[in-house]
Amino acid sequence: MIVTSDGYQIDFTDAISAFKFDETDKTKFTYHGVTALKAVDIIAEFPSAYVFVEIKDYQKPEDFDEINAHDEVEKNTKHLNYKRLKNYLKYKFRDSFLYRFAENKISKPISYICLINLDNALNTKMSKDLRLELPIGKKSTRWVNEFSHVCNVLNLKKWNDNFPKWPAQKI
Numbered sequence: 001m002i003v004t005s006d007g008y009q010i011d012f013t014d015a016i017s018a019f020k021f022d023e024t025d026k027t028k029f030t031y032h033g034v035t036a037l038k039a040v041d042i043i044a045e046f047p048s049a050y051v052f053v054e055i056k057d058y059q060k061p062e063d064f065d066e067i068n069a070h071d072e073v074e075k076n077t078k079h080l081n082y083k084r085l086k087n088y089l090k091y092k093f094r095d096s097f098l099y100r101f102a103e104n105k106i107s108k109p110i111s112y113i114c115l116i117n118l119d120n121a122l123n124t125k126m127s128k129d130l131r132l133e134l135p136i137g138k139k140s141t142r143w144v145n146e147f148s149h150v151c152n153v154l155n156l157k158k159w160n161d162n163f164p165k166w167p168a169q170k171i
């Protein structure tokens with residue numbers, strides 16, 4: 001099943017279903033209408049899990065890398081950009097979880113994978129930060145279910161290295 005979204009194409013070869021979840025075409029079955037909630041770009045369903053995929057392709061990925069800032073002002077700006085992106089990704093997942101809960105489609109564990117054109121070090125940092133804030137793989141003592149058991153932020157090369165069964169390409 002090939003899904004195209006935000007300039008990328010991913011082939012979920014072994015999926016039960018895969019579709020563009022943030023559909024804007026009102027005639028498609030995945031269209032949600034206008035709501036205050038955000039939606040991940042793609043959802044793929046497999047026999048034992050759902051995969052939520054968010055895609056971001058930035059013109060200037062260096063705008064998020066505070067480590068390579070030239071001065072304090074640039075560092076603060078890049079830190080704010082990074083923090084906004086992290087929060088954006090966090091709420092994309094949470095809102096999509098709410099959509100799926102309302103649709104009664106949260107019957108399997110969820111993996112959250114972000115395909116972002118940042119360097120590996122920054123993607124690793126983002127993965128760690130998101131795992132803390134969502135929370136991933138952790139649940140309250142009163143919870144019956146967890147939000148998600150996996151959260152990874154990867155660029156295209158790492159995506160294809162880690163998921164050879166789901167080849168992705170920029171189109």
